[in-house]
Ligand SMILES: Cc1cc2nc3c(=O)[nH]c(=O)nc-3n(C[C@H](O)[C@H](O)[C@H](O)COP(=O)(O)O)c2cc1C
């Protein structure tokens with residue numbers, strides 16, 4: 001029988017594949033422990049398969065990337081040009097930089113061989129002989145643990161030359177970042193891995209599957225996504241696809257933080273849980289004396305949802321129906337239909353004690369600090385948004401500032417090299433659209449007549465020339 005550490009037991013609604021061994025009594029990251037628990041059996045099975053059949057199973061499974069965009073993993077693998085003659089690389093994205101997300105670190109810390117097994121199977125499927133695990137600077141223990149695990153796997157010939165006598169060679173290296181959110185964006189990550197400043201590349205043409213690391217085909221997948229591959233091999237793609245709901249298959253780890261009684265990480269079947277079940281049944285409801293106000297459902301970049309919202313959802317037959325916030329199933333398509341996204345699975349909960357000016361300013365400060373500075377709308381705009389929301393929390397903003405803030409956000413959105421532009425502007429657009437009156441209540445008309453500082457004058461000039 002599997003027992004878990006006290007207080008860390010899975011909730012009744014959980015379906016644990018990836019986190020089965022996380023927080024388990026007696027489970028440690030050593031290879032001996034992994035082997036005792038059936039480790040590397042799926043690698044043996046996969047090495048007996050034709051690589052393209054592995055990709056086929058992953059396609060059948062319906063697995064969608066758990067890093068943020070939810071792109072189908074098997075389909076991504078088929079984007080490697082068929083007549084390619086260059087080396088192919090596999091990169092595991094272990095940057096876990098999206099605020100509100102805290103899942104990959106537990107895999108790296110507690111179950112590194114699960115990731116290595118998933119990676120060797122994936123490398124075999126896509127024909128990569130060199131793979132990297134990119135780990136953020138803030139996870140030194142994870143880097144140490146994974147490096148040790150790779151050495152253990154190499155010593156047993158699960159990694160290295162002629163893996164288990166199959167004729168397949170693969171080396172895995174850990175690469176540590178230097179601490180920047182933008183290194184989580186796959187092309188910024190690739191630049192960083194090449195030893196350069198992590199300036200994201202423009203897509204097209206630099207889609208990593210065609211032009212990635214060293215301008216060679218490169219598959220970038222999230223830690224959790226790569227772990228799923230092992231379970232897809234074990235279950236078969238069709239069986240795996242029975243977990244979850246249509247187009248949103250398998251399990252995923254939701255990380256709930258903020259104003260709930262019992263925050264934490266929960267591995268659930270995708271779409272089988274509604275917002276109400278997650279926040280009340282799993283997370284124990286709001287703190288005493290408080291009520292829920294809003295939720296940021298997929299990491300800080302996703303658009304905020306008000307708890308009193310009702311969404312108009314389009315049915316496949318063209319008709320529409322109402323969907324209340326509390327009834328939203330926690331899956332990619334439902335959250336997208338409500339104007340937000342499932343993103344990285346980081347669910348940030350806000351109760352009625354949170355002032356939206358403060359929330360907005362907190363997010364703006366993060367994005368202003370993390371913009372890589374390569375493109376003007378993002379570099380300048382993110383800083384302006386922070387400065388305006390600074391004024392808002394300091395009681396120095398005028399009502400016009402809210403309109404200016406909104407205008408700056410819309411001028412970033414869709415006008416930048418990478419999706420950081422949307423990541424920084426969507427939260428602003430959504431908070432203003434949904435909490436305009438609350439924000440306006442924090443402004444004063446007489447502030448409009450105060451002398452503008454040099455930055456505000458620069459903002460005005462920019463707005464006049466771009467409108
Ligand atoms: C600003 C930004 C930050 C990102 N940060 C991460 C991250 O920390 N981890 C991650 O796996 N993906 C992150 N992504 C998504 C990656 O670019 C990429 O889509 C993902 O690693 C692909 O893996 P998946 O298909 O398995 O999800 C980020 C994207 C953007 C635009």
Ligand code: SF4
Nearest residue numbers: 372374375378416418
């Ligand atoms: S959008 Fe922002 S983070 Fe992305 S490349 Fe441009 S400046 Fe850098």
